[in-house]
Amino acid sequence: xxxxxxxxxxxxxxxxxxxxxxxxxxxxxxxxxxxxxxxxxxxxxxxxxxxxxxxxxxxxxxxxxxxxxxxxxxxxxxxxxxxxxxxxxxxxxxxxxxxxxxxxxxxxxxxxxxxxxxxxxxxxxxxxxxxxxxxxxxxxxxxxxxxxxxxxxxxxxxxxxxxxxxxxxxxxxxxxxxxxxxxxxxxxxxxxxxxxxxxxxxxxxxxxxxxxxxxxxxxxxxxxxxxxxxxxxxxxxxxxxxxxxxxxxxxxxxxxxxxxxxxxxxxxxxxxxxxxxxxxxxxxxxxxxxxxxxxxxxxxxxxxxxxxxxxxxxxxxxxxxxxxxxxxxxxxxxxxxxxxxxxxxxxxxxxxxxxxxxxxxxxxxxxxxxxxxxxxxxxxxxxxxxxxxxxxxxxxxxxxxxxxxxxxxxxxxxx
Numbered sequence: 506x507x508x509x510x511x512x513x514x515x516x517x518x519x520x521x522x523x524x525x526x527x528x529x530x531x532x533x534x535x536x537x538x539x540x541x542x543x544x545x546x547x548x549x550x551x552x553x554x555x556x557x558x559x560x561x562x563x564x565x566x567x568x569x570x571x572x573x574x575x576x577x578x579x580x581x582x583x584x585x586x587x588x589x590x591x592x593x594x595x596x597x598x599x600x601x602x603x604x605x606x607x608x609x610x611x612x613x614x615x616x617x618x619x620x621x622x623x624x625x626x627x628x629x630x631x632x633x634x635x636x637x638x639x640x641x642x643x644x645x646x647x648x649x650x651x652x653x654x655x656x657x658x659x660x661x662x663x664x665x666x667x668x669x670x671x672x673x674x675x676x677x678x679x680x681x682x683x684x685x686x687x688x689x690x691x692x693x694x695x696x697x698x699x700x701x702x703x704x705x706x707x708x709x710x711x712x713x714x715x716x717x718x719x720x721x722x723x724x725x726x727x728x729x730x731x732x733x734x735x736x737x738x739x740x741x742x743x744x745x746x747x748x749x750x751x752x753x754x755x756x757x758x759x760x761x762x763x764x765x766x767x768x769x770x771x772x773x774x775x776x777x778x779x780x781x782x783x784x785x786x787x788x789x790x791x792x793x794x795x796x797x798x799x800x801x802x803x804x805x806x807x808x809x810x811x812x813x814x815x816x817x818x819x820x821x822x823x824x825x826x827x828x829x830x831x832x833x834x835x836x837x838x839x840x841x842x843x844x845x846x847x848x849x850x851x852x853x854x855x856x857x858x859x860x861x862x863x864x865x866x867x868x869x870x871x872x873x874x875x876x877x878x879x880x881x882x883x884x885x886x887x888x889x890x891x892x893x894x895x896x897x898x899x900x901x902x903x904x905x906x907x908x909x910x911x912x913x914x915x916x917x918x919x920x
Contacts, residue, residue, distance in 0.1 A: 515586035523551030524592030587820035619794035632768035639695035646683035704782035807836035
Protein backbone atom coordinates (compact mmCIF):
# COMPACT_ATOMS: atom_id res chain seq x y z
CA UNK A 506 0.00 0.00 0.00
CA UNK A 507 1.41 3.35 -0.98
CA UNK A 508 0.87 6.62 0.82
CA UNK A 509 0.16 9.72 -1.25
CA UNK A 510 2.82 12.37 -0.87
CA UNK A 511 1.74 15.49 0.91
CA UNK A 512 1.66 18.56 -1.30
CA UNK A 513 4.54 20.95 -0.75
CA UNK A 514 3.59 23.97 1.36
CA UNK A 515 3.30 27.32 -0.40
CA UNK A 516 6.42 29.47 -0.31
CA UNK A 517 6.08 33.06 0.90
CA UNK A 518 8.87 35.44 0.01
CA UNK A 519 9.51 38.09 2.66
CA UNK A 520 11.53 41.11 1.51
CA UNK A 521 13.44 41.85 4.69
CA UNK A 522 14.74 45.07 6.18
CA UNK A 523 14.16 47.04 9.37
CA UNK A 524 10.41 46.84 9.99
CA UNK A 525 7.49 45.70 12.10
CA UNK A 526 8.31 41.98 12.42
CA UNK A 527 11.49 40.15 13.36
CA UNK A 528 12.79 37.06 11.51
CA UNK A 529 11.72 34.89 14.46
CA UNK A 530 8.22 36.42 14.50
CA UNK A 531 7.80 35.78 10.78
CA UNK A 532 8.93 32.15 10.86
CA UNK A 533 6.79 31.43 13.94
CA UNK A 534 3.73 33.01 12.30
CA UNK A 535 4.21 30.81 9.22
CA UNK A 536 3.84 27.57 11.21
CA UNK A 537 1.59 25.14 9.31
CA UNK A 538 0.79 27.85 6.78
CA UNK A 539 3.77 28.21 4.48
CA UNK A 540 7.50 28.01 4.06
CA UNK A 541 9.25 31.35 4.56
CA UNK A 542 11.88 32.44 2.03
CA UNK A 543 13.69 35.60 3.08
CA UNK A 544 14.53 37.96 0.21
CA UNK A 545 17.41 40.25 1.14
CA UNK A 546 19.70 42.91 -0.22
CA UNK A 547 22.54 42.88 2.28
CA UNK A 548 23.67 46.32 1.22
CA UNK A 549 20.69 47.55 3.27
CA UNK A 550 21.61 48.05 6.95
CA UNK A 551 18.50 46.35 8.36
CA UNK A 552 19.09 43.21 6.31
CA UNK A 553 22.82 43.24 7.01
CA UNK A 554 22.23 43.40 10.78
CA UNK A 555 19.92 40.35 10.59
CA UNK A 556 22.00 38.35 8.11
CA UNK A 557 22.97 35.54 10.48
CA UNK A 558 19.43 35.14 11.83
CA UNK A 559 17.92 35.06 8.35
CA UNK A 560 20.24 32.26 7.22
CA UNK A 561 19.73 30.28 10.43
CA UNK A 562 15.93 30.41 10.28
CA UNK A 563 15.00 29.92 6.63
CA UNK A 564 16.08 29.84 3.02
CA UNK A 565 17.48 33.16 1.80
CA UNK A 566 17.40 34.56 -1.72
CA UNK A 567 20.29 37.03 -1.89
CA UNK A 568 19.62 39.94 -4.26
CA UNK A 569 22.67 41.96 -3.26
CA UNK A 570 24.22 43.73 -6.23
CA UNK A 571 21.67 42.50 -8.77
CA UNK A 572 19.96 44.89 -11.20
CA UNK A 573 16.12 45.03 -11.30
CA UNK A 574 15.70 42.47 -14.09
CA UNK A 575 18.17 40.06 -12.55
CA UNK A 576 16.31 40.27 -9.24
CA UNK A 577 13.09 39.14 -10.86
CA UNK A 578 14.90 36.33 -12.68
CA UNK A 579 16.43 35.13 -9.40
CA UNK A 580 13.05 35.21 -7.65
CA UNK A 581 11.35 33.27 -10.45
CA UNK A 582 13.79 30.46 -9.69
CA UNK A 583 12.60 30.49 -6.06
CA UNK A 584 9.07 29.40 -7.07
CA UNK A 585 7.24 31.74 -4.70
CA UNK A 586 3.48 31.69 -4.09
CA UNK A 587 3.42 35.16 -2.56
CA UNK A 588 5.66 38.11 -1.79
CA UNK A 589 5.38 40.72 0.98
CA UNK A 590 7.34 43.01 3.26
CA UNK A 591 6.99 44.26 6.81
CA UNK A 592 9.34 47.17 6.10
CA UNK A 593 8.30 50.70 5.18
CA UNK A 594 11.56 51.07 3.30
CA UNK A 595 10.85 48.15 0.93
CA UNK A 596 7.25 48.86 -0.06
CA UNK A 597 8.28 50.14 -3.49
CA UNK A 598 10.77 47.36 -4.21
CA UNK A 599 8.36 44.66 -3.05
CA UNK A 600 5.55 46.05 -5.23
CA UNK A 601 7.85 46.11 -8.26
CA UNK A 602 9.05 42.56 -7.67
CA UNK A 603 5.54 41.19 -7.05
CA UNK A 604 4.31 42.86 -10.23
CA UNK A 605 7.20 41.33 -12.20
CA UNK A 606 6.41 37.90 -10.78
CA UNK A 607 2.67 38.19 -11.36
CA UNK A 608 1.94 37.89 -7.63
CA UNK A 609 -0.61 39.84 -5.57
CA UNK A 610 0.59 43.05 -3.96
CA UNK A 611 0.29 46.81 -3.93
CA UNK A 612 0.31 48.09 -7.53
CA UNK A 613 3.50 50.02 -8.19
CA UNK A 614 1.39 53.03 -9.14
CA UNK A 615 -0.06 53.04 -5.61
CA UNK A 616 3.27 53.11 -3.76
CA UNK A 617 3.83 56.90 -3.93
CA UNK A 618 0.49 57.39 -2.15
CA UNK A 619 1.71 55.13 0.66
CA UNK A 620 5.26 56.41 1.18
CA UNK A 621 5.28 60.02 -0.04
CA UNK A 622 3.65 62.30 2.51
CA UNK A 623 3.03 65.10 0.00
CA UNK A 624 1.37 62.78 -2.53
CA UNK A 625 -0.80 61.21 0.14
CA UNK A 626 -1.97 64.61 1.42
CA UNK A 627 -2.88 65.69 -2.12
CA UNK A 628 -4.91 62.55 -2.80
CA UNK A 629 -6.84 62.83 0.46
CA UNK A 630 -7.57 66.50 -0.23
CA UNK A 631 -8.69 65.88 -3.82
CA UNK A 632 -11.00 63.08 -2.64
CA UNK A 633 -12.62 65.37 -0.09
CA UNK A 634 -11.43 63.23 2.84
CA UNK A 635 -9.17 65.83 4.45
CA UNK A 636 -7.37 68.99 3.37
CA UNK A 637 -4.06 69.51 5.20
CA UNK A 638 -1.64 72.23 4.11
CA UNK A 639 1.58 70.51 3.05
CA UNK A 640 4.46 71.53 0.78
CA UNK A 641 8.06 70.67 -0.03
CA UNK A 642 10.75 72.81 1.58
CA UNK A 643 12.82 74.06 -1.32
CA UNK A 644 15.75 76.43 -1.64
CA UNK A 645 13.74 79.23 -0.03
CA UNK A 646 12.12 77.84 3.16
CA UNK A 647 10.19 81.09 3.58
CA UNK A 648 7.98 80.03 0.67
CA UNK A 649 7.04 76.81 2.50
CA UNK A 650 6.38 78.81 5.66
CA UNK A 651 4.04 81.15 3.79
CA UNK A 652 2.12 78.18 2.37
CA UNK A 653 1.86 76.13 5.55
CA UNK A 654 1.51 78.75 8.25
CA UNK A 655 2.17 78.20 11.95
CA UNK A 656 2.30 76.10 14.01
CA UNK A 657 3.76 73.53 11.64
CA UNK A 658 5.61 70.24 11.45
CA UNK A 659 8.81 69.71 9.48
CA UNK A 660 9.50 66.08 8.55
CA UNK A 661 11.12 63.96 5.83
CA UNK A 662 8.94 63.60 2.74
CA UNK A 663 9.60 59.85 2.88
CA UNK A 664 10.36 58.25 6.24
CA UNK A 665 9.03 56.40 9.26
CA UNK A 666 9.12 56.37 13.05
CA UNK A 667 9.06 60.18 13.48
CA UNK A 668 12.67 60.38 12.30
CA UNK A 669 13.83 64.03 12.10
CA UNK A 670 10.27 65.22 12.79
CA UNK A 671 10.06 68.61 14.51
CA UNK A 672 7.31 70.95 15.66
CA UNK A 673 7.88 74.66 14.96
CA UNK A 674 5.82 77.45 16.48
CA UNK A 675 7.56 80.59 15.24
CA UNK A 676 9.01 81.80 11.97
CA UNK A 677 12.48 81.79 13.55
CA UNK A 678 12.10 78.13 14.60
CA UNK A 679 10.78 77.19 11.16
CA UNK A 680 13.68 78.79 9.28
CA UNK A 681 16.31 77.47 11.70
CA UNK A 682 14.94 73.92 11.55
CA UNK A 683 14.72 74.05 7.75
CA UNK A 684 18.31 75.28 7.55
CA UNK A 685 19.54 72.46 9.81
CA UNK A 686 17.80 69.60 7.99
CA UNK A 687 20.16 66.74 7.03
CA UNK A 688 21.59 66.53 3.54
CA UNK A 689 20.27 63.87 1.20
CA UNK A 690 16.66 63.97 2.41
CA UNK A 691 13.78 65.96 0.99
CA UNK A 692 11.61 67.56 3.67
CA UNK A 693 8.04 68.78 3.76
CA UNK A 694 6.31 71.25 6.01
CA UNK A 695 2.69 70.74 6.95
CA UNK A 696 0.21 72.39 9.22
CA UNK A 697 0.21 71.06 12.77
CA UNK A 698 -2.83 69.02 13.72
CA UNK A 699 -3.57 70.30 17.22
CA UNK A 700 -4.78 67.58 19.55
CA UNK A 701 -7.75 67.52 21.90
CA UNK A 702 -6.48 66.29 25.30
CA UNK A 703 -10.00 65.36 26.37
CA UNK A 704 -10.79 63.05 23.42
CA UNK A 705 -9.07 59.96 24.83
CA UNK A 706 -8.77 61.22 28.38
CA UNK A 707 -6.28 63.34 30.27
CA UNK A 708 -3.70 60.56 30.86
CA UNK A 709 -3.64 59.27 27.29
CA UNK A 710 -2.31 60.30 23.92
CA UNK A 711 -4.35 62.55 21.63
CA UNK A 712 -4.00 60.12 18.74
CA UNK A 713 -4.75 56.47 17.95
CA UNK A 714 -4.01 54.01 15.17
CA UNK A 715 -6.31 51.74 13.18
CA UNK A 716 -5.04 48.34 12.07
CA UNK A 717 -6.76 46.93 8.97
CA UNK A 718 -6.51 43.98 6.58
CA UNK A 719 -7.38 44.24 2.88
CA UNK A 720 -8.18 41.35 0.52
CA UNK A 721 -10.27 40.90 -2.65
CA UNK A 722 -13.23 40.32 -0.34
CA UNK A 723 -12.92 43.83 1.09
CA UNK A 724 -11.33 45.68 3.99
CA UNK A 725 -11.60 44.71 7.64
CA UNK A 726 -10.78 47.01 10.54
CA UNK A 727 -9.17 44.80 13.19
CA UNK A 728 -8.81 47.25 16.07
CA UNK A 729 -8.23 50.80 17.24
CA UNK A 730 -5.01 51.00 19.25
CA UNK A 731 -4.78 53.51 22.08
CA UNK A 732 -1.60 55.45 22.83
CA UNK A 733 0.32 56.97 25.70
CA UNK A 734 1.06 60.71 25.36
CA UNK A 735 3.84 61.65 22.93
CA UNK A 736 7.25 62.67 24.22
CA UNK A 737 8.54 65.90 22.74
CA UNK A 738 8.50 66.51 19.89
CA UNK A 739 6.68 63.52 18.31
CA UNK A 740 8.16 60.40 19.89
CA UNK A 741 5.80 57.56 20.71
CA UNK A 742 5.88 56.37 24.33
CA UNK A 743 3.75 53.27 24.00
CA UNK A 744 0.34 51.82 23.26
CA UNK A 745 -2.54 50.10 24.97
CA UNK A 746 -5.48 47.85 24.23
CA UNK A 747 -8.34 48.45 24.57
CA UNK A 748 -8.38 52.18 23.81
CA UNK A 749 -10.17 54.78 25.93
CA UNK A 750 -12.36 56.43 23.26
CA UNK A 751 -16.09 56.86 23.64
CA UNK A 752 -18.37 55.10 21.11
CA UNK A 753 -19.04 58.21 19.01
CA UNK A 754 -15.35 59.09 18.73
CA UNK A 755 -14.44 55.51 17.87
CA UNK A 756 -17.09 55.45 15.13
CA UNK A 757 -15.75 58.72 13.70
CA UNK A 758 -12.18 57.35 13.73
CA UNK A 759 -13.22 54.18 11.90
CA UNK A 760 -15.26 56.11 9.33
CA UNK A 761 -12.33 58.42 8.58
CA UNK A 762 -9.90 55.52 8.21
CA UNK A 763 -12.26 53.72 5.83
CA UNK A 764 -12.68 56.87 3.72
CA UNK A 765 -8.90 57.35 3.52
CA UNK A 766 -8.33 53.73 2.48
CA UNK A 767 -10.93 54.08 -0.29
CA UNK A 768 -9.47 57.37 -1.50
CA UNK A 769 -5.97 55.94 -1.72
CA UNK A 770 -7.20 52.81 -3.51
CA UNK A 771 -5.77 50.24 -1.07
CA UNK A 772 -7.07 46.74 -1.80
CA UNK A 773 -4.30 44.45 -0.61
CA UNK A 774 -2.25 43.73 2.47
CA UNK A 775 -2.27 45.47 5.83
CA UNK A 776 -2.45 49.13 6.80
CA UNK A 777 -1.53 51.04 9.94
CA UNK A 778 -3.30 54.40 9.96
CA UNK A 779 -2.40 57.04 12.55
CA UNK A 780 -5.20 59.45 13.43
CA UNK A 781 -5.03 62.66 15.49
CA UNK A 782 -7.89 63.47 17.83
CA UNK A 783 -8.57 67.20 17.41
CA UNK A 784 -11.29 69.53 18.74
CA UNK A 785 -12.81 69.42 15.22
CA UNK A 786 -12.83 65.61 15.19
CA UNK A 787 -10.37 62.93 14.05
CA UNK A 788 -7.82 63.82 11.35
CA UNK A 789 -5.44 61.61 9.37
CA UNK A 790 -1.78 61.85 10.39
CA UNK A 791 -0.71 59.25 7.83
CA UNK A 792 -1.74 55.97 6.25
CA UNK A 793 1.03 53.34 6.19
CA UNK A 794 0.79 50.49 3.69
CA UNK A 795 2.16 47.81 6.01
CA UNK A 796 1.85 46.38 9.49
CA UNK A 797 2.56 48.95 12.19
CA UNK A 798 5.67 48.80 14.32
CA UNK A 799 5.23 47.13 17.75
CA UNK A 800 1.55 46.43 16.98
CA UNK A 801 1.86 42.64 16.41
CA UNK A 802 3.14 41.92 19.91
CA UNK A 803 0.55 43.89 21.84
CA UNK A 804 -2.38 42.71 19.71
CA UNK A 805 -1.34 39.06 19.95
CA UNK A 806 -0.86 39.33 23.73
CA UNK A 807 -4.15 41.17 24.23
CA UNK A 808 -6.40 39.19 21.89
CA UNK A 809 -4.53 36.28 20.33
CA UNK A 810 -4.85 37.88 16.87
CA UNK A 811 -1.63 37.44 14.88
CA UNK A 812 -1.26 40.15 12.22
CA UNK A 813 2.16 38.86 11.15
CA UNK A 814 0.38 35.68 10.06
CA UNK A 815 -2.49 37.65 8.54
CA UNK A 816 0.01 39.46 6.31
CA UNK A 817 1.43 36.12 5.13
CA UNK A 818 -2.08 34.80 4.46
CA UNK A 819 -3.00 37.89 2.47
CA UNK A 820 0.15 37.62 0.35
CA UNK A 821 -0.68 33.97 -0.40
CA UNK A 822 -4.24 34.81 -1.43
CA UNK A 823 -5.76 33.19 1.66
CA UNK A 824 -8.51 35.02 3.53
CA UNK A 825 -7.26 35.60 7.10
CA UNK A 826 -9.56 34.37 9.85
CA UNK A 827 -9.57 37.15 12.42
CA UNK A 828 -11.91 36.76 15.40
CA UNK A 829 -13.45 39.80 17.09
CA UNK A 830 -11.08 41.33 19.62
CA UNK A 831 -11.95 40.55 23.24
CA UNK A 832 -10.04 41.98 26.17
CA UNK A 833 -9.40 41.03 29.77
CA UNK A 834 -8.02 44.05 31.51
CA UNK A 835 -5.67 46.43 29.68
CA UNK A 836 -2.59 45.25 27.81
CA UNK A 837 0.22 47.73 27.23
CA UNK A 838 3.69 48.50 25.96
CA UNK A 839 5.39 51.45 27.66
CA UNK A 840 8.42 52.82 25.79
CA UNK A 841 11.35 54.11 27.81
CA UNK A 842 12.02 57.37 26.00
CA UNK A 843 15.19 59.38 26.69
CA UNK A 844 15.01 63.13 27.34
CA UNK A 845 14.86 65.38 24.24
CA UNK A 846 18.61 65.87 24.03
CA UNK A 847 21.53 64.19 22.27
CA UNK A 848 24.40 62.60 24.15
CA UNK A 849 26.14 59.42 25.21
CA UNK A 850 24.31 57.05 27.54
CA UNK A 851 26.34 56.58 30.71
CA UNK A 852 23.90 54.53 32.78
CA UNK A 853 20.23 53.65 33.21
CA UNK A 854 18.84 53.64 36.72
CA UNK A 855 15.52 52.22 37.82
CA UNK A 856 15.18 49.07 35.70
CA UNK A 857 14.67 46.89 38.79
CA UNK A 858 12.02 49.31 40.05
CA UNK A 859 10.22 49.07 36.70
CA UNK A 860 10.24 45.27 36.81
CA UNK A 861 8.70 45.33 40.30
CA UNK A 862 5.70 47.47 39.33
CA UNK A 863 2.27 45.75 39.55
CA UNK A 864 1.35 43.81 36.41
CA UNK A 865 4.70 44.22 34.68
CA UNK A 866 5.47 41.08 32.69
CA UNK A 867 8.96 42.00 31.51
CA UNK A 868 11.32 44.90 30.90
CA UNK A 869 13.25 44.80 27.64
CA UNK A 870 16.29 47.06 27.90
CA UNK A 871 17.81 48.38 24.69
CA UNK A 872 20.13 50.66 26.59
CA UNK A 873 23.84 49.91 26.65
CA UNK A 874 26.31 52.34 28.22
CA UNK A 875 28.30 54.09 25.52
CA UNK A 876 25.41 54.18 23.08
CA UNK A 877 24.79 57.55 21.46
CA UNK A 878 21.23 58.72 22.05
CA UNK A 879 19.57 61.31 19.85
CA UNK A 880 15.89 62.29 20.19
CA UNK A 881 15.84 63.17 16.47
CA UNK A 882 15.85 59.44 15.72
CA UNK A 883 12.19 59.42 16.74
CA UNK A 884 10.66 56.21 18.03
CA UNK A 885 13.90 54.33 17.35
CA UNK A 886 15.62 56.37 20.07
CA UNK A 887 13.80 54.70 22.96
CA UNK A 888 15.91 52.78 25.46
CA UNK A 889 13.60 49.89 26.23
CA UNK A 890 10.03 48.65 26.57
CA UNK A 891 7.95 47.70 29.59
CA UNK A 892 5.42 44.96 28.83
CA UNK A 893 2.48 44.38 31.13
CA UNK A 894 -1.21 44.24 31.89
CA UNK A 895 -3.42 46.15 34.27
CA UNK A 896 -6.92 45.40 35.55
CA UNK A 897 -8.27 48.68 34.15
CA UNK A 898 -7.20 52.02 32.70
CA UNK A 899 -7.04 53.76 36.05
CA UNK A 900 -4.60 51.13 37.35
CA UNK A 901 -2.51 51.51 34.20
CA UNK A 902 -2.47 55.26 34.68
CA UNK A 903 -0.88 54.75 38.12
CA UNK A 904 1.69 52.28 36.74
CA UNK A 905 2.66 54.67 33.95
CA UNK A 906 3.17 57.51 36.43
CA UNK A 907 5.38 55.28 38.56
CA UNK A 908 7.33 54.12 35.50
CA UNK A 909 8.02 57.70 34.44
CA UNK A 910 9.52 58.38 37.87
CA UNK A 911 11.45 55.12 38.13
CA UNK A 912 13.19 55.30 34.74
CA UNK A 913 16.30 57.48 35.06
CA UNK A 914 18.71 57.49 32.10
CA UNK A 915 22.03 59.23 32.73
CA UNK A 916 23.40 61.03 29.67
CA UNK A 917 26.73 62.69 29.15
CA UNK A 918 28.22 64.65 26.29
CA UNK A 919 29.00 62.86 23.02
CA UNK A 920 32.15 60.80 23.33
